[in-house]
Amino acid sequence: MVERSVNSKSKNEREETEKLKAELERSLEVVKVKAAHKQIEDTEKSRKRSVVLSICKRIDLFIKEMTPLIAIMNKPEFRLLPITEEVLPAVESYNQAYTSISYDFQKSLDIGEEAMTKMFPTIEFKKDIVNHVVDGLLRICDQLQQMRVYCERLLG
Secondary structure, three states: OOHHHHHHHHHHHHHHHHHHHHHHHHHHHHHHHHHHHHHHHHHHHHHHHHHHHHHHHHHHHHHHHHHHHHHHHHHOOOOOOOOOOHHHHHHHHHHHHHHHHHHHHHHHHHHHHHHHHHHHHOOOOOOOOHHHHHHHHHHHHHHHHHHHHHHHHHHO
């Protein structure tokens, strides 16, 4: 009887040991899979880093170019003047650059149309008087700065 008790204890211990080994193997596999996923995420983040930095540089350049124009147009003596034919092409060019940066931002960061529209709605503005143009350009600069902050979060 003592022999059976020892045998069954030994058998139970072996079964328990086997269970623990199996559990350990499963845990190690989970760790390996998680490490592989982290490596994939890090690789993707690294690939996008140069794209995100490029978008940030484009935004910085755009705002740097816009600031003097806005400063001149924002003077009280100009605010109610109509937009001239000479100024309109420059305004259109800045609007096209904004559209290009927004498009690049959305496509490069894989942001869906609905999410993009909610986060960064397209800015439309009247181009009839200086006041409307200045307000529109300021909204564009504000939105691009928000995009830059979004990019910085991805870089961090």
